Amino acid sequence: MSEISALGYVVLNVSDLGQWESFATNILGLQSGRRTDGALALRMDEWAQRILLEHGDDDDLVALGWHFDTQEALQDYVKGLRTCDVEVVEGSRQLAESRQAEAVFYCSDPEGFRHEFFCGPTHAPMSQPFRSSVLVGKGFETGRLGVGHVFGVSRDYAGAVRFSTEVLGLKVSDYIRDSETIPGVTVDSTFFHVATGRHHSFATASMPFPKKMHHLLLQVQSLDDVGLAYDRVRKAGVPVLMEIGHHPNDGMVSFYCMAPSGFAIEFGWGGIVIDDDAWNIRNYTQLSDWGHRPPPSTPA
Helix, strand or coil: CCCCCEEEEEEEEECCHHHHHHHHHHHHCCEEEEEECCEEEEECCCECCCEEEEECCCCEEEEEEEECCCHHHHHHHHHHHHHCCCCCEECCHHHHHHCCCCEEEEEECCCCCEEEEEECCCECCCCCCCCCCCCCCCCECCHHHCCCEEEEECCCHHHHHHHHHHHCCCEEEEEEEECCCCCCCCEEEEEEECCCCECCCEEEEECCCCCCEEEEEEEECCHHHHHHHHHHHHHHCCCEEEEEEECCCCCCEEEEEECCCCCEEEEEECCCECCHHHCCCEEECCCCCEECCCCCCCCC
């Protein structure tokens, strides 16, 4: 069965498109793309869209879009899923158009995550290069590494890990068992990578959180852009979930803020790219080795 190349896009259900567009462009540094009835594309690079916002009431993740480099690789992967008795549906032309892709297939996992598999992403015209109104560096770390990563919340942690590895074919990067970040709660997390090697394109954890997705990572190429984004977040009064800190497993320097939909955005720099020939899976005992603390309470 062919390997997934990268997490190419994500689809989010949001209740306030206007608030999200302002947050995405003025705070995060994304660029607005095409608009349709009830949807807005967000750009991070030369692709026509990396994040699709669809209007709705859920305010949660809709789908993860797994990218394949060729139509042949996509078809081979879908054939492999069906061999595992996974119900895979071929998306309509309308779905492919909404995802700005040549072809799309999809399935759902036991946790309710919708996994979409696609090839042939649409690129923006060369006359319309990606431009951010606030980033000062060279932009987001995308390209072959994809959109970033999704950190999901599982009801059946062991089952979610099993489906990710045995069915989707994701590769384990490492594990973290942390009992410090959330007082009184032990958080078990597994991190997964795919062919192009971003330390993790997907992770799943057993933890208390009201959404299917705890956070979406956006990675920039300049550490300065992390600091400047943090300043914009504080100035705009966007809730900070965790201040700037460092993860020992993927090497990311980042902070977490709350998106308008009630899940988090991790905004970071410096993540590891895995070489499978030289990689050893490790177990960690802390999510962060410095920083990533909740912001201090403001005195009344």
